[in-house]
Amino acid sequence: MNNRRTRLIALHQIPGMSRSLLKRIGKADSDLLLPYRADAEELVHMLGISPVRAAGIIHHRNDPNIMKKLDKILQHGRVVTWFDRHYPPLLRTIPDPPLILYLQGDASLLHPFRPLSVIGTRKPSKYAYPAMTSVLVPLIDKGFTIISGMAKGIDQYAHQLAVENKGRTIAVLGSGFHHVYPRNNESLYRTLAENQLVISEYPPDQPPKKYHFPERNRIISGLSTATFVVEARLRSGTLITVDQALEQGRDVYALPGPAGSQTSEGCHRMINDGAKLVHTYEDIWEDWE
Known part of the structure; x- marks a missing residue:
């Protein structure tokens, strides 16, 4: 996962990963590397989440099943993210835009x-x-x-x-x-x-x-x-x-x-x-x- 677009899609596959939490992660680290480098205690402190939720992210961040989902999504190429140039411009203007759209x-x-x-x-x-x-x-x-x-x-x-x-x-x-x-x-x-x-x-x-x-x-x-x-x-x-x-x-x-x-x-x-x-x-x- 050598770019933030891929990391965003991968994080989105984690069970319980909400849009608000993804935005908090992006605010703390615009490259979205934090969930892959921090331990559970650091995630609790930096993201203001519960230890249980932090442990879930740690558990799933290298889950082979999530990697399979990611590979399938990227293979088919049917996804648009906030980082893409062809993200709908009208959606960028709304108060709570989606970060990912599957097509x-x-x-x-x-x-x-x-x-x-x-x-x-x-x-x-x-x-x-x-x-x-x-x-x-x-x-x-x-x-x-x-x-x-x-x-x-x-x-x-x-x-x-x-x-x-x-x-x-x-x-x-x-x-x-x-x-x-x-x-x-x-x-x-x-x-x-x-x-x-x-x-x-x-x-x-x-x-x-x-x-x-x-x-x-x-x-x-x-x-x-x-x-x-x-x-x-x-x-x-x-x-x-x-x-x-x-x-x-x-x-x-x-x-x-x-x-x-x-x-x-x-x-x-x-x-x-x-x-x-x-x-x-x-x-x-x-x-x-």
């Missing part, structure tokens, strides 16, 4: 043209699909890249519309590629992994965990210059993503829905709070044109 599919999409994130409820109403079709298809025809999270409902609708209309789309997962979640539409996932782009900040063998999805959402909004919300309840992960988009300085658009529908309440609240109301695709297109 499947067309890596050129990592620098998307006219990137628009599309998010919403996992349980959409019958109104959602035709409404988002009328807005998104003209934008897809104009070259917009649709970014979403492969979740049931609005996310999968958005990816499907991009595929069916010969557009471009990126799916951001909340798990590693060996544990794709959800599994309700594996044919769509295979299509995205082969012909579009699927990315994750989690190592391939990492199963999904509840906290991964709010983390994943910051990448969905961070890869985009604007976020379009189709349907959302008042208390939902969608609104968390909207908050992250606003924190990142991104524009937010919302589609109004039928009065009295629970899946309309979140969008109506956002519109009241200043999100731009979308009647037709032109309400989004005029800001890009």
Whole structure:
């Protein structure tokens, strides 16, 4: 491991290695040599971690299994790190950028043209699909890249519309590629992994965990210059993503829905709070044109 890029990927494979701890290591030693040269006591003192965690790093830093994982990842070359020149520039600007992105599919999409994130409820109403079709298809025809999270409902609708209309789309997962979640539409996932782009900040063998999805959402909004919300309840992960988009300085658009529908309440609240109301695709297109 003769460069810090390789060391970063190797450290990322250690069980329990968090993004915050990796950043602490980088702050203490920009070359990321500290975990390979220090003993457990030094790691405790310099990184402010528990003796148990320090012992785990020592145990795993030369683990043959981790070396095998690293060799496989480097052999396939499907990873982008913070140190790479082709790391997405939009992601560099967000408050908590991912240090590593694992890729499947067309890596050129990592620098998307006219990137628009599309998010919403996992349980959409019958109104959602035709409404988002009328807005998104003209934008897809104009070259917009649709970014979403492969979740049931609005996310999968958005990816499907991009595929069916010969557009471009990126799916951001909340798990590693060996544990794709959800599994309700594996044919769509295979299509995205082969012909579009699927990315994750989690190592391939990492199963999904509840906290991964709010983390994943910051990448969905961070890869985009604007976020379009189709349907959302008042208390939902969608609104968390909207908050992250606003924190990142991104524009937010919302589609109004039928009065009295629970899946309309979140969008109506956002519109009241200043999100731009979308009647037709032109309400989004005029800001890009």
